[in-house]
Amino acid sequence: MDVWNPHIEKLPKAQLDALQLKLLKIQTRRMWEFSPFYRERMRTAGVAPDDIRTLKDVRKLPFMTKKDLRDGYPNKLMMRDRGDLLRYHASSGTTGKATIVGYTKNDLENWSESLARAMTSFGLGKNDVIQVANTYGLFSGGLGFHYATEKMGATVIPASTGNTDRQLELICDLGVTAMAATPSYLMYLGEVAEKKGIDIHKDTKLRYGLLGGEPWSDRMRDRIYEKMGVRGFNCFGASELSGPLFMECAEQDGIHFWGDLAYLEIVDPETGEPLEPGQKGEMVVTMLQKEAFPMMRYRMGDITSIMEEPCPCGRAHPRITRIQGRVDDMIIIRGINVFPSQVEHSLMQHSEVGNEFQLVVDRKGHLDTMLVRAELKPEAFTDNIIELNALRERISNRLKNVLNVSANVELVQPGTLPRFEGKAKRVVDRREY
Amino acid sequence: MSENDKYRIKQLSIFSENRPNRLGAVAKVLKEGKINILGFSIAEGAGYGVIRVLVDRPDIARDLLIKDGFVVKFTEVLAIQMQDTPGGLFDLTDQMKDINIEYGYGYRNPPYAVLIVRVEEIEQGISSLLAGGLRLLDNVTFH
Numbered sequence: 001m002d003v004w005n006p007h008i009e010k011l012p013k014a015q016l017d018a019l020q021l022k023l024l025k026i027q028t029r030r031m032w033e034f035s036p037f038y039r040e041r042m043r044t045a046g047v048a049p050d051d052i053r054t055l056k057d058v059r060k061l062p063f064m065t066k067k068d069l070r071d072g073y074p075n076k077l078m079m080r081d082r083g084d085l086l087r088y089h090a091s092s093g094t095t096g097k098a099t100i101v102g103y104t105k106n107d108l109e110n111w112s113e114s115l116a117r118a119m120t121s122f123g124l125g126k127n128d129v130i131q132v133a134n135t136y137g138l139f140s141g142g143l144g145f146h147y148a149t150e151k152m153g154a155t156v157i158p159a160s161t162g163n164t165d166r167q168l169e170l171i172c173d174l175g176v177t178a179m180a181a182t183p184s185y186l187m188y189l190g191e192v193a194e195k196k197g198i199d200i201h202k203d204t205k206l207r208y209g210l211l212g213g214e215p216w217s218d219r220m221r222d223r224i225y226e227k228m229g230v231r232g233f234n235c236f237g238a239s240e241l242s243g244p245l246f247m248e249c250a251e252q253d254g255i256h257f258w259g260d261l262a263y264l265e266i267v268d269p270e271t272g273e274p275l276e277p278g279q280k281g282e283m284v285v286t287m288l289q290k291e292a293f294p295m296m297r298y299r300m301g302d303i304t305s306i307m308e309e310p311c312p313c314g315r316a317h318p319r320i321t322r323i324q325g326r327v328d329d330m331i332i333i334r335g336i337n338v339f340p341s342q343v344e345h346s347l348m349q350h351s352e353v354g355n356e357f358q359l360v361v362d363r364k365g366h367l368d369t370m371l372v373r374a375e376l377k378p379e380a381f382t383d384n385i386i387e388l389n390a391l392r393e394r395i396s397n398r399l400k401n402v403l404n405v406s407a408n409v410e411l412v413q414p415g416t417l418p419r420f421e422g423k424a425k426r427v428v429d430r431r432e433y
Numbered sequence: 434m435s436e437n438d439k440y441r442i443k444q445l446s447i448f449s450e451n452r453p454n455r456l457g458a459v460a461k462v463l464k465e466g467k468i469n470i471l472g473f474s475i476a477e478g479a480g481y482g483v484i485r486v487l488v489d490r491p492d493i494a495r496d497l498l499i500k501d502g503f504v505v506k507f508t509e510v511l512a513i514q515m516q517d518t519p520g521g522l523f524d525l526t527d528q529m530k531d532i533n534i535e536y537g538y539g540y541r542n543p544p545y546a547v548l549i550v551r552v553e554e555i556e557q558g559i560s561s562l563l564a565g566g567l568r569l570l571d572n573v574t575f576h
Contacts, residue, residue, distance in 0.1 A: 383446035383508040385478045410480045412450040
């Protein structure tokens with residue numbers, strides 16, 4: 001199997017640690033010097049760049065959360081001037097305001113580099129044809145794989161999402177060997193193919209699935225393989241970190257986090273105290289080389305653990321297990337992050353419905369569906385069905401605008417949705433992974 | 434107070450969410466309140482419904498339903514008397530062609546039949562229906 005960047009990827013653990021420390025020192029100093037936000041944060045925490053002497057000293061740095069990104073909208077966290085920025089992406093924020101991420105030339109290079117290493121690590125190369133069925137646009141999933149594929153020298157088909165008939169046609173006619181998509185979409189595509197009498201394994205060259213953007217399981221990986229003969233490789237990323245970044249190698253046993261690009265910690269979600277390898281906790285990421293939109297001990301909200309044993313592939317870069325949940329109530333629908341707070345915020349714009357709501361997520365034929373149930377206020381009730389339907393339509397349109405995912409809206413009688421003392425549990429997730 | 438106000442009939446409009454046996458729940462409240470149902474229809478919205486009921490004691494029925502958690506509104510409708518013979522409806526329609534009807538439903542009440550309609554402009558509707566020679570039922574017939 002080829003290795004994209006042997007020098008970095010095959011660094012022994014001790015040298016990788018030394019490289020990480022060097023990069024962490026440089027990055028901390030950069031943040032201190034170029035960003036009033038980070039300098040202020042470090043001052044408040046009583047830490048200065050010179051205090052970083054060992055890798056463990058990263059723990060002296062303060063955490064960052066999604067709230068910081070929200071408060072920093074749009075440019076407060078950007079460490080470079082517009083002249084140095086080549087691109088923006090945006091992801092959904094927790095309350096309707098998006099999180100804007102900027103990229104310098106090096107940021108884009110490192111992003112592609114990260115995925116090129118990952119894709120090479122399980123067998124892709126310049127002779128492959130990779131169909132990117134992630135959304136192209138503000139969402140980082142499409143363009144991330146796109147440029148990484150080009151960097152690797154493979155052929156990219158920028159199919160984006162939707163139009164499954166066309167996707168299948170391209171897979172058949174252009175000899176597509178790999179597809180980047182959500183696992184549920186790949187399953188769906190497999191079903192559509194079956195209905196059309198296309199046997200993916202016999203009739204096409206598709207063998208690799210670059211899968212992520214939503215929770216999935218090894219059981220689903222097996223099902224995809226049995227059904228289509230496609231091996232699914234798990235991918236992790238987040239727009240805050242650039243986009244899709246890290247993947248499993250050919251061993252399919254944990255996702256490699258490139259140590260020269262990111263420093264990974266697992267902490268106790270309650271106390272913030274660091275946890276040992278093997279212990280389950282919240283993922284905290286410090287990006288070591290990002291220039292425009294750095295991340296200092298960013299609390300991802302994802303629950304996972306670090307696998308310490310060296311990977312048989314020979315890479316000493318740390319691995320994580322599958323994401324095992326969230327510390328907050330974020331859910332992922334068709335690859336898009338959705339926070340119940342966004343739904344709440346959106347519903348609050350409609351005086352006709354109350355503040356209680358319920359979010360019911362289900363999966364119909366491998367595609368996620370979302371139903372938002374809201375209580376109709378008595379004074380907003382009208383005998384006129386057309387007006388009531390229009391209200392429902394308005395609520396649904398606003399949700400779609402805010403969430404980027406279509407939501408079915410159901411109006412219910414006031415007082416019928418569950419009430420909560422303390423933390424509300426508004427999400428009913430009926431999906432099986 | 435207009436002379437024609439006696440033709441305004443109080444209909445109960447009840448919001449019905451998409452749950453099994455909501456109709457049963459409405460009927461139970463009315464039964465327990467000893468309310469008699471005179472006319473009735475169900476309209477289907479998107480994921481919910483509106484139950485429309487004519488009853489003998491609308492104010493009491495409304496209070497009982499609200500007490501039970503229902504969202505209820507009064508809507509004024511008109512009751513037009515029809516011949517209970519073939520062509521009974523047709524005979525009315527000619528007099529009604531200039532009126533904008535939002536919805537309607539009918540029931541048989543021998544020896545005649547009744548068409549309940551909700552019109553956009555009720556005052557104007559009453560005048561033109563009467564002017565067309567139609568017989569409107571007085572609300573004392575119901576309440």
